[in-house]
Amino acid sequence: TEKNGNALFSAAAGNERSADTKTADIENNSEVRIIKKWDLPGELKEVSGIAYLDEQRFACVQDEEGSIFVFNTASNSIERKIAFGDPGDFEDIAVIGDIAYVLRADGKIFEANIKHNGGKATEHNTSLTVEHNVEGMCYDQANKRLLLAIKDDEPGKPDFKGIYAFDLSKKTFVKEPAYKLDLKNELLRSPGKKKDKTIKPSAIGIHPTTNDIYIVDGPEAKLLVMDNSGKIKRMLELGKDFSQPEGIAFGEQGEIF
Numbered sequence: 001t002e003k004n005g006n007a008l009f010s011a012a013a014g015n016e017r018s019a020d021t022k023t024a025d026i027e028n029n030s031e032v033r034i035i036k037k038w039d040l041p042g043e044l045k046e047v048s049g050i051a052y053l054d055e056q057r058f059a060c061v062q063d064e065e066g067s068i069f070v071f072n073t074a075s076n077s078i079e080r081k082i083a084f085g086d087p088g089d090f091e092d093i094a095v096i097g098d099i100a101y102v103l104r105a106d107g108k109i110f111e112a113n114i115k116h117n118g119g120k121a122t123e124h125n126t127s128l129t130v131e132h133n134v135e136g137m138c139y140d141q142a143n144k145r146l147l148l149a150i151k152d153d154e155p156g157k158p159d160f161k162g163i164y165a166f167d168l169s170k171k172t173f174v175k176e177p178a179y180k181l182d183l184k185n186e187l188l189r190s191p192g193k194k195k196d197k198t199i200k201p202s203a204i205g206i207h208p209t210t211n212d213i214y215i216v217d218g219p220e221a222k223l224l225v226m227d228n229s230g231k232i233k234r235m236l237e238l239g240k241d242f243s244q245p246e247g248i249a250f251g252e253q254g255e256i257f
Contacts, residue, residue, distance in 0.1 A: 006045050008058065008073070010036040011256045013223060013236055030239025032223070032256075038073050049092030049103070049137070049203065050247040050257065058249065058257070059114065061090045061102055068093065068100055068114060084112035084121040092137040092203060092247065094146055096168075101146055103137040106130040109146070109166060126166065126173040131155060135218070135246065136204035142211065142228075144168050147178060149201035149215060159183055163204065163213075179213070179230040187235045188224070199224060205248040214256075218244050 011032045040047060046062040053059055056074040061067075066085035069078050082100075089105040098115040107128030110121035128134050128150065136149030146166040154161055162177030181188070183198045202218030212233065215224040221243070223236040238245060249257045 006040045006042075006047070008038045008040060008050070008071070008257060009034050009241070013225075013256055029237055030241065031236040032238055034241060038071075038076055040071065041078055043078060044069060044071065048090060048135070048246045050249045051093045051095040051100070052249040052251055052257065053095060055251070059093055059095050059100060060247075061093045063089050063091060063105075066090065066110075068102065068112065070114075082112065082114050082116075084119070085110055091135040094137055094139040096139055101137065101139075103134060103148065105133055105135065107132060107134045107148070109137075124166065124171060124173075126164070127175050128164065128173075135202045136215065138205045140165070140206055145174075145178075147204055147206075147213075149204040151200045151202060151218075161199065161201070163201075179226075181215075182232075185232055187232050202244075202246045203248045205250055207254055208250050208252060209254050214248055214250075216245050216248050218246050221245060223248075 011034050013032045044060055044062055046064055047060050048063040049061045051059040056072055058071045060069045060071050065087055066083060068082040070080040072079040090102055091105050092103040094101045098113055100112050100114045102110040107126040109124040112121040132150040133152040134148055135151040138147050140147050145168055148164045150161055160180040160183055163179040165174040165178040167174060181199060188199045199217050200219050201215050203216035205214045211228045213226050221238040223238055225234050226232045
């Protein structure tokens with residue numbers, strides 16, 4: 001998803017592109033191929049996170065309102081709106097069955113039942129704060145946990161940015177990072193980029209068949225891919241069609257949205 005661009009894209013990345021599209025991708029300064037695009041309604045202008053529900057439905061949040069929006073790609077409209085709390089800077093969403101987990105930028109997680117239309121969410125605290133500016137969250141099915149990616153710096157720790165876990169069986173936050181993004185890794189730097197300007201995660205997702213972890217860098221419009229051990233595999237340019245991308249989700253067969 002692309003914040004302010006107000007659109008949802010279906011895309012193929014890297015080796016998934018066909019040979020006859022590579023020239024056009026290069027001209028667009030992109031290493032992904034856009035397969036389809038949906039224009040989102042004005043109510044989702046500030047869309048900040050998406051979760052795949054089925055072949056034509058996505059759960060969306062935006063960073064002003066305490067509601068979950070179910071967007072239908074077939075009708076190109078908001079099908080349902082589920083209020084769960086007061087307005088806030090909400091950044092991402094993960095859905096497991098009837099339960100949605102919504103992330104706020106200060107690290108707080110809201111648990112809501114999307115089967116029902118409304119109702120106050122259960123709140124879960126973490127050790128993360130607004131200083132970390134937490135923008136990415138996804139469901140890690142293999143480990144029955146949520147992964148949370150911080151956008152800004154680790155206070156007093158300039159060499160890495162953590163990806164943290166929230167244990168869903170215990171409903172507790174794990175203080176030690178599940179993964180550490182090595183900010184010294186050359187793949188995280190653009191040519192000419194200042195040393196203090198590295199990756200700024202705005203979304204995170206896990207590929208359903210490879211288990212690779214995909215991290216969106218919103219300000220740089222890039223897509224980082226690493227394996228499930230945390231080893232960085234590649235960094236892809238998303239190109240000019242993606243202005244400040246802030247969400248990622250996967251279909252059941254590995255389609256990237």
